[in-house]
Amino acid sequence: xRFLGKGTVVFDEKPSIKSFAAVVxxxxxxxxxxxxxxAVEEDAYFGQKxxxxxxxxxxxxxxxxxxxKGSFEEKDIDFSISGDLLxxxxxxxxxxxxxxxxxxxxxGACSTMAESLVLGSVITGGGAAKNILxxxxxHFCSAEKQFRTPLEYGGQRTPxxxxxxxxxxxxxxxxxxxxxxxxxxTCGRIVDLGVTDIGNMGAAMAPAFVDTVKRHLxxxxxxxxxxxxxxxxxxxxxxxxLAKELFAKEGIxxxxxxxxxxxxxxxxxxxxxxxxxSGCGCAASxxxxxxxxxxxxxxxxxxxxxxxGALMSPTATFQGESIPSISHAxxxxx
Amino acid sequence: xxxxxxLVTKKEYAKMVQKHSGKSPIVKDTARAFLVGGIICTVGQxxxxxxxxxxxxxxxxxxxxxxxxxxxxxxxxxxxxxxxIAKYAGAGTLVPITGFSNAVASPAMEFKSExxxxxxxxKIFEVAGPVIVYGxxxxxxxxxxxxxxxx
Numbered sequence: 438x439r440f441l442g443k444g445t446v447v448f449d450e451k452p453s454i455k456s457f458a459a460v461v462x463x464x465x466x467x468x469x470x471x472x473x474x475x476a477v478e479e480d481a482y483f484g485q486k487x488x489x490x491x492x493x494x495x496x497x498x499x500x501x502x503x504x505x506k507g508s509f510e511e512k513d514i515d516f517s518i519s520g521d522l523l524x525x526x527x528x529x530x531x532x533x534x535x536x537x538x539x540x541x542x543x544x545g546a547c548s549t550m551a552e553s554l555v556l557g558s559v560i561t562g563g564g565a566a567k568n569i570l571x572x573x574x575x576h577f578c579s580a581e582k583q584f585r586t587p588l589e590y591g592g593q594r595t596p597x598x599x600x601x602x603x604x605x606x607x608x609x610x611x612x613x614x615x616x617x618x619x620x621x622x623t624c625g626r627i628v629d630l631g632v633t634d635i636g637n638m639g640a641a642m643a644p645a646f647v648d649t650v651k652r653h654l655x656x657x658x659x660x661x662x663x664x665x666x667x668x669x670x671x672x673x674x675x676x677x678x679l680a681k682e683l684f685a686k687e688g689i690x691x692x693x694x695x696x697x698x699x700x701x702x703x704x705x706x707x708x709x710x711x712x713x714x715s716g717c718g719c720a721a722s723x724x725x726x727x728x729x730x731x732x733x734x735x736x737x738x739x740x741x742x743x744x745x746g747a748l749m750s751p752t753a754t755f756q757g758e759s760i761p762s763i764s765h766a767x768x769x770x771x
Numbered sequence: 772x773x774x775x776x777x778l779v780t781k782k783e784y785a786k787m788v789q790k791h792s793g794k795s796p797i798v799k800d801t802a803r804a805f806l807v808g809g810i811i812c813t814v815g816q817x818x819x820x821x822x823x824x825x826x827x828x829x830x831x832x833x834x835x836x837x838x839x840x841x842x843x844x845x846x847x848x849x850x851x852x853x854x855x856i857a858k859y860a861g862a863g864t865l866v867p868i869t870g871f872s873n874a875v876a877s878p879a880m881e882f883k884s885e886x887x888x889x890x891x892x893x894k895i896f897e898v899a900g901p902v903i904v905y906g907x908x909x910x911x912x913x914x915x916x917x918x919x920x921x922x
Contacts, residue, residue, distance in 0.1 A: 487884040587881035589848050590898060591857025591864050591873045593800070596793030631781040632788060640788040644777065678791050686778050712793070 438562040444624035445656040451620055451770065452558045453613030455568070456507025459726035460499040461718070462577070462603030468703045473726040474604075475502050481578060481603070489527060492576035495718075496521070496532035496605040499725070500572050503607035511537045514609065515566035518553040520544050521574050521717055522601075523583060528574050538570060546746030547642075547671050548625065549573040550606055550721040551765040554742075557610045558619040558767070567611050574605035575716030584635075584751060597637040599673045599715035602702060606721025608729070616771040617732040620739075623653040623766040627748065633759045635749065639676020639699065639712055642745040645762035646672060647683040649743055653766045654689065661691045665737050668728065670720035670744030670764070671699035673713030698723040698744075720744035732771040740769040800861050807856070807863030815840060815867075837868055844872035849880065874899040 439447050458475045466477030476498065483494040496519070504514070517536070519529035520543040533540055545552035553571035560566050578588055580601040586592055610619060628648045632641035646669045654661060661667060661684075672680055677697040684691045698720045703710040724742055731737045743766040749758065779787070818839050822832040844864075847853040853873050857864040864870055878897045882890035896903060 489884075582881055586898060587877040589851060589854050589873070589877040589880055591848075591854045591860075591870065591877075593795075593858060593861045596795060630777070630779070630784040632784075637788065637792060640792065644779075644784065648777070675791050675793070679787060682787060682791070683777075683779065 438559070441656050443652050443656050444626065445621060445653060446559055446562070447621040447657070448558070448562045448619060450562065450612075451618035452561045452610050453615055454617050454619065454729060454769075455609045455611060455613050455615065456503050456509065457606070457608035457725040457729045458499045458502035458506055459604065459606045459722040459724075460495055460502065461605075461722050461726070462495070464577075464708065465602055465604050465702060465714075465722065468708060470702060470723065470727050473730065474722060475499070475506075475726065488576055488579040488582055489523060490531070492521065492523065492528045492574050492579045492603075492605075493531040495576065495603065496528055496572060496574035496607070497535070499574070499605040499607040500532060500536070500570065503570065503572070503609055503725075507609050509568065509609060514538045514568050514570045516541060516557075516560065517570040517572070518543055518556050519570075519572045520549040520553065522546060522580055528576075528579070529572070532572075532574070545763060545765065546748055547575070547715060547717050547720065548744040548746030548763050548765050549717045550724055551670065551742060551744035551767055552746075554608070554610060554619065554767050555622040555624055555765045558622055561611045562619075569610050570607065571610060572605065572607035573717040573721045575601055575718035576603045577601045577716075578603075580716060594711055595636045597634070597640070597675055597712050599638055599671065599699060599712045600703060600710040601716040602671075602714045602719040602722065604716075604718030604722035606718065606725035608725055617729055618770045619767055620770040621653075621657060621768040623649055623656065625649040625743075625763040625765045627761045627763055629759055629761040631759045633754070633757070635754050635760065637675065637712075638715060638747050638760070639671070639673035640679055641747050641760035642762040642764070643672050643676040643679040643683060646670075646743055646745045646764040647680055647687060647689075649764040649766045650684075650741065651687055651689060653741065653768070661689055661694055664694055664739045664741045664768075666728075666739075667691065667695045667741045668723075668743065669695075669697045669699075670746070671713070671715040672697045672745060673699040673715060674705065675712045676745075728769070732769060735771060738771050742767045742769055803859055804861045804863035804866075807860035808866060809863075811840070811864065811867045811869055840868050841872040844869035845876040848873045848876040871899055871902065874902070
């Protein structure tokens, strides 16, 4: 494991992603990638009584599945790293409460899947653990309740608004010899180009994504073409087009190698999701439900996965603050 | 991050964001709001005529009409129908008293999971609270002005 500066670490012995699972809600199951996920829950409450418990149950299920699919028992996992959007990360805290695994709670907003995978890879790559469980979740209803208006409130969504994904993803990264591997990681830094509109999160986060990808490519001396796919987390349709223009302005030829989980997960025309999906579960479910399986099958060889997060809160927004954003990148190899 | 790392400045980026962002369809939104808002007012008028015909005086008729509209909107909110109408109608359901009813009923429902006291009751005016506060203040100011200039 070598530290190359500017937040980038390259692995000599590449951590292996040994198991992964994604569980999503009904709407996500009806989307273009609906068939990729391990499970689709029709009940928005996931059999629970509150939205917060529903989200936590969703996360618990994908964690359980990731352990089962890799034939792991609790004692085989050295650490778990998880986070979510709810205040004090309660979705993660309650989802992992029943497991006898040392726990780190992290907050990276919607970049959490990449953040936990960066940390997990570095810990296992540094020899401090054999297996690390990384996971995150989001739920449309709990996010609306905390960040916007009550569910039954009669309002209209703006054309730039994104739809929080009900979904979760979990994976186990550790010492191993089977692909897909984590080849390098780049930790993001906080970028803020002054966007204040919380109804346009993709626009706020796009510069953070471009910044991290740019630093990643510069530090490793690579062109964007090195990758089969460069994937942002939840910039959505507007953020994606902004990212493309930013890449052009920075002189990075991204070609047709770029896509965004938020732009992928829903069908804009039939699902009425405006600017696309968002939330921790967006990037997590696309990574664990689509990207990692495709890499395992050999259809994708090199993927740069860079989930994106907006580090604001309703309080900061009401105080007139702009939206600081972050993006962590994980270079995956099969 | 320090300014200047990106080739794009905050000002330039604001222009880019504006260029890429979608705009609300104002003509369509206005037409729908006009239509649904008009229907709600017509229902109000029908109710008014009905209460009048039942022998209510002018003041009571107004009160009974408002109460009925509030009741209908709160019931539709509870049934999960109001937000669907509002998604279509926008200001058409927001501006009449139906919008106020929905703004009180919806947080009461949403926060019921935290209990009747720390949840529903304490959050019930989360959306409508500002309307009550500033409505009361402006009516006090209007009353003082009325007292000074008209009486």
